[in-house]
Amino acid sequence: MPSARTSGRNVPQVDAFVDLLKESMNHAQSIKPVATIEPPLTKSDFEPITARLPTIFPGASHDKSRQWAVIETAARDVFSNMIASTSIVSPEFVQVWNLLDFLSVLSDGGQCDPALLFWLVEELLDSQTVDACRNVFDFLESRRERITAKNVKQKALVILRSCNDLLRRLSRAEDAAFCGRVYIFMFQSIPPGDRSSVNLRGEYHVENETIFEETATSSQDTPDKMDVDTSAGLEKSDAKETKSTTKAVSSDAKNKPAPEKPLDTDALYPIFWSLQRFFSQPTTLFDATQLTKFKSGVEATMSAFETVEKIQKSSKGSDEGKVVPQKRKSSGEDEDLRSSNNNPKYLTGRELFALEISDLYFRRHILIQAFIVLDFLLSLTPQARAKIANVATPNKSVVYSDQNLGGEDAQWAKAMKERIMTYIQAESDGYFFFRVVESVISRDKNWVRWKVEACPLIERPPVFPEVFNEARANAKRRATSKRSKPPMGSLPLGFMSVEQSDLAMEKLKDPARWKLPDLAVFKDKIANDDLDLDFAKDEKEKSELIEAKASKTWRALRIARRSRLATFDKIDDWQKVDAIFRDQPDDEEAEEETAGDSGRRPEQRKPIILSGSSGVGKSTLVSMLMERQKGVFGKIIQHTTRSPKDGEVEGQDFHFVDSKEFNTIRDGDYFLEFTERDEVHFGTNRKSADAMVESGKVPIIQLSREGTQMAKENGFSARVIFIAPPSLDELQARLKKAEGLTEEGLQSSLKAAEADIEQSKSGDLYDTVITNDDLEEAYKALEAFIYETPQGANDINGNGVSSEEDVAMKDEANGEGNPS
Ligand SMILES: Nc1ncnc2c1ncn2[C@@H]1O[C@H](COP(=O)(O)OP(=O)(O)OP(=O)(O)O)[C@@H](O)[C@H]1O
Numbered sequence: 001m002p003s004a005r006t007s008g009r010n011v012p013q014v015d016a017f018v019d020l021l022k023e024s025m026n027h028a029q030s031i032k033p034v035a036t037i038e039p040p041l042t043k044s045d046f047e048p049i050t051a052r053l054p055t056i057f058p059g060a061s062h063d064k065s066r067q068w069a070v071i072e073t074a075a076r077d078v079f080s081n082m083i084a085s086t087s088i089v090s091p092e093f094v095q096v097w098n099l100l101d102f103l104s105v106l107s108d109g110g111q112c113d114p115a116l117l118f119w120l121v122e123e124l125l126d127s128q129t130v131d132a133c134r135n136v137f138d139f140l141e142s143r144r145e146r147i148t149a150k151n152v153k154q155k156a157l158v159i160l161r162s163c164n165d166l167l168r169r170l171s172r173a174e175d176a177a178f179c180g181r182v183y184i185f186m187f188q189s190i191p192p193g194d195r196s197s198v199n200l201r202g203e204y205h206v207e208n209e210t211i212f213e214e215t216a217t218s219s220q221d222t223p224d225k226m227d228v229d230t231s232a233g234l235e236k237s238d239a240k241e242t243k244s245t246t247k248a249v250s251s252d253a254k255n256k257p258a259p260e261k262p263l264d265t266d267a268l269y270p271i272f273w274s275l276q277r278f279f280s281q282p283t284t285l286f287d288a289t290q291l292t293k294f295k296s297g298v299e300a301t302m303s304a305f306e307t308v309e310k311i312q313k314s315s316k317g318s319d320e321g322k323v324v325p326q327k328r329k330s331s332g333e334d335e336d337l338r339s340s341n342n343n344p345k346y347l348t349g350r351e352l353f354a355l356e357i358s359d360l361y362f363r364r365h366i367l368i369q370a371f372i373v374l375d376f377l378l379s380l381t382p383q384a385r386a387k388i389a390n391v392a393t394p395n396k397s398v399v400y401s402d403q404n405l406g407g408e409d410a411q412w413a414k415a416m417k418e419r420i421m422t423y424i425q426a427e428s429d430g431y432f433f434f435r436v437v438e439s440v441i442s443r444d445k446n447w448v449r450w451k452v453e454a455c456p457l458i459e460r461p462p463v464f465p466e467v468f469n470e471a472r473a474n475a476k477r478r479a480t481s482k483r484s485k486p487p488m489g490s491l492p493l494g495f496m497s498v499e500q501s502d503l504a505m506e507k508l509k510d511p512a513r514w515k516l517p518d519l520a521v522f523k524d525k526i527a528n529d530d531l532d533l534d535f536a537k538d539e540k541e542k543s544e545l546i547e548a549k550a551s552k553t554w555r556a557l558r559i560a561r562r563s564r565l566a567t568f569d570k571i572d573d574w575q576k577v578d579a580i581f582r583d584q585p586d587d588e589e590a591e592e593e594t595a596g597d598s599g600r601r602p603e604q605r606k607p608i609i610l611s612g613s614s615g616v617g618k619s620t621l622v623s624m625l626m627e628r629q630k631g632v633f634g635k636i637i638q639h640t641t642r643s644p645k646d647g648e649v650e651g652q653d654f655h656f657v658d659s660k661e662f663n664t665i666r667d668g669d670y671f672l673e674f675t676e677r678d679e680v681h682f683g684t685n686r687k688s689a690d691a692m693v694e695s696g697k698v699p700i701i702q703l704s705r706e707g708t709q710m711a712k713e714n715g716f717s718a719r720v721i722f723i724a725p726p727s728l729d730e731l732q733a734r735l736k737k738a739e740g741l742t743e744e745g746l747q748s749s750l751k752a753a754e755a756d757i758e759q760s761k762s763g764d765l766y767d768t769v770i771t772n773d774d775l776e777e778a779y780k781a782l783e784a785f786i787y788e789t790p791q792g793a794n795d796i797n798g799n800g801v802s803s804e805e806d807v808a809m810k811d812e813a814n815g816e817g818n819p820s
Pocket residue numbers: 612613614615616617618619620621734735737772773774775776778
């Protein structure tokens with residue numbers, strides 16, 4: 001990291017503050033030697049530096065605005081130099097995070113402009129690729145509470161601006177999860193009642209225009225002239241209608257009822273796509289001619305959709321009726337589609353149209369658009385207006401008080417809404433799909449109402465201590481006064497009160513009361529149910545038997561999960577669970593399972609992290625452990641964005657994924673750690689570790705120091721072992737044996753190893769250090785640690801993955817283990 005240059009402005013205070021910043025960076029590095037975003041540096045960390053501020057800005061009554069300007073100028077200079085010369089993925093970039101931490105401390109103390117940190121973050125986001133912006137968000141998310149605790153009003157605007165700028169760069173489709181992170185950050189930083197991001201003027205997003213082919217193709221009339229229409233002009237949906245469009249629309253121009261005979265796809269095409277203009281600008285429907293056009297367009301679309309569905313239903317199972325797409329023309333069209341700020345775009349090629357409308361999801365998409373616009377129209381009816389009549393000062397921009405939806409049009413809108421609803425719900429999962437849509441729309445209506453009411457402040461009134469105490473006491477009473485119901489399936493205990501106490505105690509000891517039944521018992525019972533099902537007299541009896549079988553199957557599965565989890569893979573249908581009853585798992589699995597018994601299980605089942613630099617022997621030791629204690633340990637395979645090397649096997653060495661998939665997992669917070677080395681990403685999926693624990697094995701994870709650090713910071717509960725090389729010379733010798741390692745790679749590994757060894761001395765990251773000199777000795781030490789450390793010791797984080805026993809015990813406590 002190059003040191004910050006002075007600004008050259010010849011303002012002594014600026015120069016002095018630049019020097020102070022440089023010192024603060026050195027100081028920060030001595031306090032936090034790691035190159036990670038975590039841990040954040042705090043006020044006390046910077047105390048020696050902030051104590052010197054009065055030497056630059058002397059006197060209690062000095063000009064505050066001047067101080068802020070000086071600090072801003074100096075900070076911008078230092079910051080620009082840093083980001084211009086340091087890559088965000090390099091360890092040196094930690095200085096930028098440290099600088100931002102320092103500015104946050106200054107800002108909280110009123111020493112600099114509260115928004116300064118966010119101005120720099122805005123600059124940083126502007127200067128980085130989308131991928132690198134994720135790192136910036138790692139920082140922002142980790143510090144969110146602190147950096148938005150004070151003066152949020154002054155910061156809100158720049159937070160909104162930078163988040164919105166970033167959102168404009170993100171693709172809603174490709175970076176959906178990242179978009180979510182940005183939104184969540186925005187919403188968490190800015191109070192819900194803040195109106196800075198509300199579209200109070202009710203403006204529509206009119207730039208996202210849908211473009212489609214204006215000229216009618218000759219695909220039907222003159223099929224052999226297909227290619228000629230490469231010259232067909234593209235027209236915006238609000239452009240003048242073409243011959244074919246006019247013709248199609250004019251058939252309905254006098255507001256005739258719906259055409260029962262659907263239009264062919266060619267005639268429907270322009271009508272269909274011109275609806276998009278109404279969808280994106282519903283206010284155009286205030287014009288009667290446009291409304292008529294909209295109505296006929298929606299009707300034509302609806303009829304076509306209904307016909308498509310009928311055809312599809314009747315031709316189910318055969319290829320008849322399937323629309324075969326014609327080959328797409330290659331033109332510059334695709335680039336056009338992706339332009340304009342990553343707005344999601346429909347593919348509007350004429351030759352795709354038939355295929356598109358044969359897709360149920362596409363049809364649903366369009367119908368939901370129409371549904372929303374119909375809802376909007378219905379908000380203009382006198383009945384809907386009556387609902388907002390008591391709003392004192394409505395926001396005129398979103399009320400459209402000069403517009404009214406007349407009786408006939410309102411009837412039409414209502415009927416069409418119904419028709420759409422019926423259509424969507426008709427498909428198998430249509431009901432659930434529509435419920436989701438409905439709940440989203442109804443939630444949105446509340447926001448619209450809030451806007452209509454001119455966005456009153458959303459405030460939660462303070463709760464007084466007396467009220468709080470009373471509520472707590474009430475809650476406690478309610479939770480404890482009622483006699484709790486015995487857990488489902490509990491056996492009766494009535495005999496305890498009537499029988500002699502010693503006899504009652506004996507009865508209590510009956511194994512049937514506390515022991516899980518044998519899995520085999522359920523095999524026969526389920527087989528009997530199957531038999532009875534074949535002879536069921538009527539539907540009622542049949543459904544009772546199915547219910548009884550389901551209950552038994554469920555209990556059998558719960559018992560089987562303890563010892564036969566692997567067989568669950570073979571179950572596709574809950575009605576056929578024979579796999580769990582088979583005595584001998586077949587072939588390889590049988591071997592594996594028998595072999596599995598040969599290993600000794602450690603008392604502590606927490607995941608084990610083997611940390612250490614490249615070449616120290618982690619893989620060698622893990623292989624030995626897995627070989628000598630068969631079936632006890634399971635290696636957690638990392639995800640990586642690099643491609644497999646010769647001999648590497650997917651799922652054995654790594655899970656090889658592309659950056660997109662990696663980022664999705666990462667944004668979904670599924671990695672317990674992730675690191676980057678030479679532009680290659682590595683990450684460990686938390687779920688793999690959880691699944692391993694569930695299956696009864698002890699997960700083993702090989703991690704670098706950074707990865708270990710991150711796993712620990714992310715609250716992952718594990719025992720951490722540092723594998724040290726006997727010496728750097730020996731490590732060099734071992735590394736040299738590795739094929740394909742360049743001199744540069746070798747030196748960088750040695751440097752990293754040196755830092756790792758240094759860090760291991762601090763003793764706060766690792767539970768034990770094993771020096772891998774003599775391999776056998778190192779292995780013995782590893783086993784000793786794993787097997788001889790009692791339960792509860794070395795728990796770096798008490799709240800992580802629970803062991804199998806914990807789960808089992810919880811089940812027993814909940815009565816879930818009791819099957820009767
Ligand atoms: N105690 C030892 N004595 C001599 N050679 C060893 C010893 N332990 C491991 N090695 C050798 O060192 C090399 C590196 O070992 P290994 O691949 O296990 O390291 P690693 O820590 O897993 O490295 P990486 O993190 O790069 O995968 C191998 O050739 C291995 O055989």
